[in-house]
Amino acid sequence: MLTALRSLAFMLVFYIGTALFVLAAMAVNLVAPRSIPGIATAWSHFHRFCVRWLLGQKVRVEGPLPKGPYLYILKHESMFETIDLLCLLDRPAIAAKRELFDIPFWGGIARRYGLIPIERSAGASALRALRTAARATTAQGRAVCLFPEGTRVPHGESPPLRAGFAGLYALLGLPVVPIAVDSGRVSPRGKFMKRAGTITYKVGEIVPPGLDRGEAEARVHAAINALNASV
Numbered sequence: 001m002l003t004a005l006r007s008l009a010f011m012l013v014f015y016i017g018t019a020l021f022v023l024a025a026m027a028v029n030l031v032a033p034r035s036i037p038g039i040a041t042a043w044s045h046f047h048r049f050c051v052r053w054l055l056g057q058k059v060r061v062e063g064p065l066p067k068g069p070y071l072y073i074l075k076h077e078s079m080f081e082t083i084d085l086l087c088l089l090d091r092p093a094i095a096a097k098r099e100l101f102d103i104p105f106w107g108g109i110a111r112r113y114g115l116i117p118i119e120r121s122a123g124a125s126a127l128r129a130l131r132t133a134a135r136a137t138t139a140q141g142r143a144v145c146l147f148p149e150g151t152r153v154p155h156g157e158s159p160p161l162r163a164g165f166a167g168l169y170a171l172l173g174l175p176v177v178p179i180a181v182d183s184g185r186v187s188p189r190g191k192f193m194k195r196a197g198t199i200t201y202k203v204g205e206i207v208p209p210g211l212d213r214g215e216a217e218a219r220v221h222a223a224i225n226a227l228n229a230s231v
Helices: 002-031 033-053 079-088 096-104 106-111 122-140 165-173 213-224
Strands: 057-062 073-074 095-096 116-118 143-148 174-183 195-204
Touching: 002 033, 002 106, 033 057, 033 079, 033 106, 073 165, 073 213, 095 096, 095 122, 096 116, 106 195, 116 122, 116 195, 122 143, 143 165, 165 213, 174 213
Parallel strands: 057 195, 073 143, 073 174, 095 116, 095 143
Antiparallel strands: 174 195
């Protein structure tokens, strides 16, 4: 009963609050677009507040998080980490599928924040555009983030990495910081009921640039699935 009440309270407070943040971002985008990153970060902190005090979910980080232009590769189990990244890192640029940028209003705000669109066609022009956007981001000292599984997966599952990781790894030549996340244990994909507990980020060993594709993928795949045993 308590879990259901907490989940309902979270849904009401977070989504109503999110609507207000979106309206604020739309207004600010017209007069002071440089303030968009600050609003996005504030929204992420609001989400962390709701998760902690409404759902009873704490957040723990195991291992040091290096700052600067790294390629962060993360496990993807729930909506939690997609929003919480803005709390975890300093204004990261998140690679997202190109279709999301066509959403009215939201797409313009996402571009203003600095999200990086990924074309699924993976043609030469798309790869050049991706490299240009990512290098502009790292030139600002910001990290680039990618969820290499492409979609949320249930906790405990470890599908192979999609081709997007290998492409970014080769294009950018950046050291990779792999991170495992076990958010699916307490906030299962597509489930209304979200349980109290602790969500852990486990930072893996940095993968250097320049490795062959097979070795880089194997090391990253193992690292982002390091929490799978804790079902």
